[in-house]
Amino acid sequence: MSAFLGPIHYWLYNKIQWHEDLLEQIYDLMKEKGHDGALIKHYTETTFGAPERSELTSVIDGGNIHGWLQSKIQSLEYRMAYVITQILKDGIITFDDLKALYYADGKRAVENYTGSMASPQEVFKAIYDHVLEGMPCDRVNQPLSADEQSMVWIKKLCIHSEYWQAVGGDVKHHDLLRAEWLKGFVSGEFELTVDENNQYTLMRRAA
Numbered sequence: 001m002s003a004f005l006g007p008i009h010y011w012l013y014n015k016i017q018w019h020e021d022l023l024e025q026i027y028d029l030m031k032e033k034g035h036d037g038a039l040i041k042h043y044t045e046t047t048f049g050a051p052e053r054s055e056l057t058s059v060i061d062g063g064n065i066h067g068w069l070q071s072k073i074q075s076l077e078y079r080m081a082y083v084i085t086q087i088l089k090d091g092i093i094t095f096d097d098l099k100a101l102y103y104a105d106g107k108r109a110v111e112n113y114t115g116s117m118a119s120p121q122e123v124f125k126a127i128y129d130h131v132l133e134g135m136p137c138d139r140v141n142q143p144l145s146a147d148e149q150s151m152v153w154i155k156k157l158c159i160h161s162e163y164w165q166a167v168g169g170d171v172k173h174h175d176l177l178r179a180e181w182l183k184g185f186v187s188g189e190f191e192l193t194v195d196e197n198n199q200y201t202l203m204r205r206a207a
Contacts, residue, residue, distance in 0.1 A: 004062045008136060009069065013056045015132045016072050020051045022105055023080055026087070029101055035092045044082050049075035070135055077163040084177075085169030095173070099180045106184025120151035120202045123190055127182070134159040144199070155198040 027037035045051070052059050052072055061068040087093045109130050110117075117123050124143075133140040138159055144152040164171040179194070186192040186202070193201050 004065060005057065005060070009060075009065060010056060011129070012069055012136070013060075013072075015130060016069075016076060017053070018109070018130055019076055019080065019132050020053065022102075023051075023076070023083065025101055025105065026083060026093075026098070029097060030087065030092055033093060033097075035087075040083055040086060044079040048078035048082070051076065051079075066135070073132065073134065074163075076132075077160060078167065081160075081163045081169050081174070082167040084173055085164070085167050088173070095176075098177055102177045102180040103184040106181040107187075108184075109181075110185045110187070117190075119148060120190065120204065121146050123186065123202055124151050124153070127185060130185070131178070131181070141200075148204075150201060150203045152199065152201050155200065 027041055030037040030040075049071070084098065088095060088098075110126070113126050113129070115122065115126055115129070117126050124146075128141070138157075140155060140157060140159060141153050142156050144154060146152070158171065160174050161171045164174060182192055189205050191203055191205055193203070195201075
């Protein structure tokens with residue numbers, strides 16, 4: 001099977017696994033708040049598909065690699081949107097609780113990142129080694145400029161809205177939680193700002 005797989009497939013699968021871990025953290029937080037997440041977990045997995053946690057080479061459909069990976073992303077997106085929407089609606093977890101969880105996960109990601117983050121371009125790569133934005137062919141992010149001090153890119157489309165709409169949720173919750181994750185990840189000598197046109201500016205802080 002490995003002969004059919006390239007680095008980009010492992011890269012994408014690893015990002016899926018990172019977000020599956022994040023969803024598990026939400027279930028753990030529910031438990032900490034005195035709520036059993038087993039029922040909602042069972043519902044989402046039977047409705048939207050169960051997560052795949054095995055080694056990629058042992059489970060992927062070699063005859064449809066792209067479609068298989070895309071199906072795992074879609075399943076995850078639906079489950080994440082549904083769980084967050086329902087636990088907020090039911091008052092099980094506050095939005096501030098979720099923001100804190102996402103911020104902490106961003107910190108965990110950067111603390112465990114083994115690649116270089118010396119330049120804005122490398123920080124950009126590190127962000128999207130974790131953040132899930134559909135398939136590479138979706139080309140969600142378009143770089144506009146880059147030098148040793150800064151990098152600017154624009155998010156051309158939102159690929160998450162359809163999942164949140166399908167479960168009666170608000171994609172703004174996704175965007176705000178993503179922003180908290182980025183705050184946790186981007187720190188130290190860099191800072192990240194996002195304007196109302198979804199333009200991202202990653203800037204080296206002044207000495």
